[in-house]
Amino acid sequence: MTKKWVYLLHEGNASMRDLLGGKGAGLAEMANAGLPVPPSFIITTEACNEYNALGKKFPPGMWEQTLEAMKVIEKESGKVFGDPANPLLVSVRSGARVSMPGMMDTVLNLGLNAQTLEGLAKATGNERFAWDAYRRFIQMFGRIVMGVKAGADEEDPFEQVLREYKAKTEGGQDTDLTTDMLKEICAKFKAIIKQCTGKDFPEDPYEQLRMAIAAVFDSWMGRRAVDYRNFHKLPHDWGTAVNVVTMVFGNMGFDSGTGVAFTRDPATGEKVLYGEYLLNAQGEDVVAGIRTPKKIAELKNDMPEVYEQFARMADLLEKHYRDVQDLEFTIERGKLWMLQTRSGKRTARAAVKIAVDMVREGLITKEEAVLRVEPEQVDQLLHPRFDTKHKEAAAREGRLLAKGLNASPGAAVGFVVFDADRAAARARKGEDVILTRPETSPEDVHGMLAAKGILTQHGGATSHAAVVARGVGKPCVAGCEALEIDLERRRMIVNSKVIEEGDYISIDGTTGEVFLGQLPTTVPNFAEEKDLQQILKWADEIRRLGVWTNADYPRDAKRAREFGAEGIGLCRTEHMFFEEERRPIVQRMIMARGDEKKRQEALDQLLPFQRADFEGIFEVMDGLPVIIRLIDPPMHEFLPPREQLIGEVTELRCKLENETISAGERKQLEKELAEKEEVLRVVESLWEVNPMLGLRGCRVGIMYKGVTEMQVRAIFQAACRMAKKGIEVHPEVMIPLVGHVNELQLEREKLEQVAKEVMAEEGIEVDYKFGTMIEVPRAALTADEIAKYAEFFSFGTNDLTQMTFGISRDDAEGKFLLEYVERKILPANPFQQLDRDGVGQLMRMCVEKARRTRPDIEIGICGEHGGDPSSIEFCHMLGLNYVSCSPFRVPVARLAAAHAALREGRPRDVD
Numbered sequence: 001m002t003k004k005w006v007y008l009l010h011e012g013n014a015s016m017r018d019l020l021g022g023k024g025a026g027l028a029e030m031a032n033a034g035l036p037v038p039p040s041f042i043i044t045t046e047a048c049n050e051y052n053a054l055g056k057k058f059p060p061g062m063w064e065q066t067l068e069a070m071k072v073i074e075k076e077s078g079k080v081f082g083d084p085a086n087p088l089l090v091s092v093r094s095g096a097r098v099s100m101p102g103m104m105d106t107v108l109n110l111g112l113n114a115q116t117l118e119g120l121a122k123a124t125g126n127e128r129f130a131w132d133a134y135r136r137f138i139q140m141f142g143r144i145v146m147g148v149k150a151g152a153d154e155e156d157p158f159e160q161v162l163r164e165y166k167a168k169t170e171g172g173q174d175t176d177l178t179t180d181m182l183k184e185i186c187a188k189f190k191a192i193i194k195q196c197t198g199k200d201f202p203e204d205p206y207e208q209l210r211m212a213i214a215a216v217f218d219s220w221m222g223r224r225a226v227d228y229r230n231f232h233k234l235p236h237d238w239g240t241a242v243n244v245v246t247m248v249f250g251n252m253g254f255d256s257g258t259g260v261a262f263t264r265d266p267a268t269g270e271k272v273l274y275g276e277y278l279l280n281a282q283g284e285d286v287v288a289g290i291r292t293p294k295k296i297a298e299l300k301n302d303m304p305e306v307y308e309q310f311a312r313m314a315d316l317l318e319k320h321y322r323d324v325q326d327l328e329f330t331i332e333r334g335k336l337w338m339l340q341t342r343s344g345k346r347t348a349r350a351a352v353k354i355a356v357d358m359v360r361e362g363l364i365t366k367e368e369a370v371l372r373v374e375p376e377q378v379d380q381l382l383h384p385r386f387d388t389k390h391k392e393a394a395a396r397e398g399r400l401l402a403k404g405l406n407a408s409p410g411a412a413v414g415f416v417v418f419d420a421d422r423a424a425a426r427a428r429k430g431e432d433v434i435l436t437r438p439e440t441s442p443e444d445v446h447g448m449l450a451a452k453g454i455l456t457q458h459g460g461a462t463s464h465a466a467v468v469a470r471g472v473g474k475p476c477v478a479g480c481e482a483l484e485i486d487l488e489r490r491r492m493i494v495n496s497k498v499i500e501e502g503d504y505i506s507i508d509g510t511t512g513e514v515f516l517g518q519l520p521t522t523v524p525n526f527a528e529e530k531d532l533q534q535i536l537k538w539a540d541e542i543r544r545l546g547v548w549t550n551a552d553y554p555r556d557a558k559r560a561r562e563f564g565a566e567g568i569g570l571c572r573t574e575h576m577f578f579e580e581e582r583r584p585i586v587q588r589m590i591m592a593r594g595d596e597k598k599r600q601e602a603l604d605q606l607l608p609f610q611r612a613d614f615e616g617i618f619e620v621m622d623g624l625p626v627i628i629r630l631i632d633p634p635m636h637e638f639l640p641p642r643e644q645l646i647g648e649v650t651e652l653r654c655k656l657e658n659e660t661i662s663a664g665e666r667k668q669l670e671k672e673l674a675e676k677e678e679v680l681r682v683v684e685s686l687w688e689v690n691p692m693l694g695l696r697g698c699r700v701g702i703m704y705k706g707v708t709e710m711q712v713r714a715i716f717q718a719a720c721r722m723a724k725k726g727i728e729v730h731p732e733v734m735i736p737l738v739g740h741v742n743e744l745q746l747e748r749e750k751l752e753q754v755a756k757e758v759m760a761e762e763g764i765e766v767d768y769k770f771g772t773m774i775e776v777p778r779a780a781l782t783a784d785e786i787a788k789y790a791e792f793f794s795f796g797t798n799d800l801t802q803m804t805f806g807i808s809r810d811d812a813e814g815k816f817l818l819e820y821v822e823r824k825i826l827p828a829n830p831f832q833q834l835d836r837d838g839v840g841q842l843m844r845m846c847v848e849k850a851r852r853t854r855p856d857i858e859i860g861i862c863g864e865h866g867g868d869p870s871s872i873e874f875c876h877m878l879g880l881n882y883v884s885c886s887p888f889r890v891p892v893a894r895l896a897a898a899h900a901a902l903r904e905g906r907p908r909d910v911d
Contacts, residue, residue: 021241023095048239269353384521404480412453420447475509539898546882554616569884697737797863
């Protein structure tokens, strides 16, 4: 039995999104609800996958089912495909299961040829309309199906012809082109296709249909679609459906039109119809930004009855889907047709506001609201912004270049780049770029994804640039008509100022302003983000996983606590040693080598500094646990760089070879040389190619007498003294880089004795724990033994990943790791997203073994993975107690932990 590849609208519904794609499922659902939808059918996503699997051949039976479906929509529409007298025209539109705006291809007005063109003109009584539809069809088919493309710095050949003819009209718009002009344009378009492809434009409507369906299937694996899916981490095996829809025409005069609208403002979340439309136009005119569209509210004046009907349908669809809807519509001679409904892309700020508002409106639950906001959107919401005073100062200096539409909020600073390929290339080199184009097209998506922000000369709030930018969280200023962009000379002129490619500009996607040069940014005030606070409060009620922070200074701890941190999972004491006034003392301690007296003198000098640091942190974290990691970095990092010392020693030796220097100068140089050579000898003895495998972590405490004892003394002096002041302290001492249980036993017994001595001296006892960091694979494998001497484990996943993979996290990215990810040798960068199959299995084994020995052991994670949503989900699955991340990632982790609990279906009990 032949597989079913084609579905009519009445055979589909909203639940069939995976099979029919989002657009097809939406059309079917609207049709089933009685909304005005043109007769249509859908070729499934499975057909697309099978087409690719067969080497770009239609699967058996698909074409025959397509022909049968065409007969059905011919009957429903009362027109016949290819009939010269009463021609049926269709659009052939892509439709993945999730919205991928502009990433795949669509062809409108398909079915036109010399004979059907004449029939369309007679049937509508509008010859100009028929030729305008034909012009559009040839242009789209030539570009999308037959592959006519412009070079990187060249104007689209079709647009060049259009521009020349529009220049001959009084209004300069495509609507001003006469019928005779359109006839000439069509002839020139066909000549362009012949010249560029060596093939004639196809006249057979069924051949046009076959080629267009294949082109839509092909666009699934096109560069821009692949780049978009890679960016959003979407699977490549979903495939796209093909929607064959009876054409309804918005370009039949000024009683017709087309538009795109959202049921709420996708930039702010405000509950108001938001969108744009054009009279006497087809859909691509709105999204391409070729003509300046009108705001949807103005439709109330142009066509009040149509506006009211559309507003009712928008409200109905939002309540039906219980989410913001992105709608496409066409008005044909006063009749409204609905062409699309799908979940609307929105900014981070809008996502948060909409989720909270819909709970208050009773449309969704708190749990649904939490799931509606992605962790990455929380991150975007807390991104830096331009400060008003700096913008005002720049304006006074004459650096405010222009103002366009505030298409996607946020601040972006970077080099102006006028081409998507160059933008992507410069971004790969680590440069910040602002992709600046007359208007963006789907072919620019790789540059848009790489850029810090997007600026366009033309286009509106629903243009391609705006929709993509909002979807990926990039600042965008669109429709900045004051720009005069010269792609050939790679420059733009704004109010007589010339900005060359490579000059810095700053764009404010929240206000639409564009500034020359670099503007400083400020961090948003978290306390003022009331809707975000509400979402995170609901998330806290749901999640089981604790969220702690990595903080080395009181200021970091204060910021993290404001963001909702429930403890400190990693306080790196060696960072305190790098302070300018402390580093020389640490160097003296290291240089003392065998002189215990000098070493102890240096340690005694360091102790008050460390104690003061810990007092500040305990005060900020009053009542919350604080895990303090004892000294961990390679000792040579505290001394001058090896290469620098070698250079200085060589230079001094060369000076001593000069026979003309005086005896006094020689004596001074010899003294300096001896000192430098001694430092170099110590550095040489400590220097290691990979410090991870050398004298580091607990090994320093074992080999350098007094270092970790001083640190523990400082920790407990600080804890006891703060406790006397009424601060509730919970110090947890982490002994790092343990590989063998004997290392932990030796260090813990020695250090716990110091802790008890300090508490006795201070006359007060505090609650404390001793534990270790699991960052050596052997520690994970022997966790049951190590847990005998550890009250807590903290996974140091940065180093655990490095040692498990045998990949240096310090230099692998620049050498091969990024290419490994691009070539799919690795599914993701393992230093950014936890490797569940390798590193994750070590962690799982470690947790199980440790809890067999010590059921109440506290286990968390403090590597960079603690702020990554996928890694947080895995930590939840392992049953860890907490994740620890940088202060600015704490809100992200709170939401990600709630997502993990909801997906598992077991939220924690709420007190």
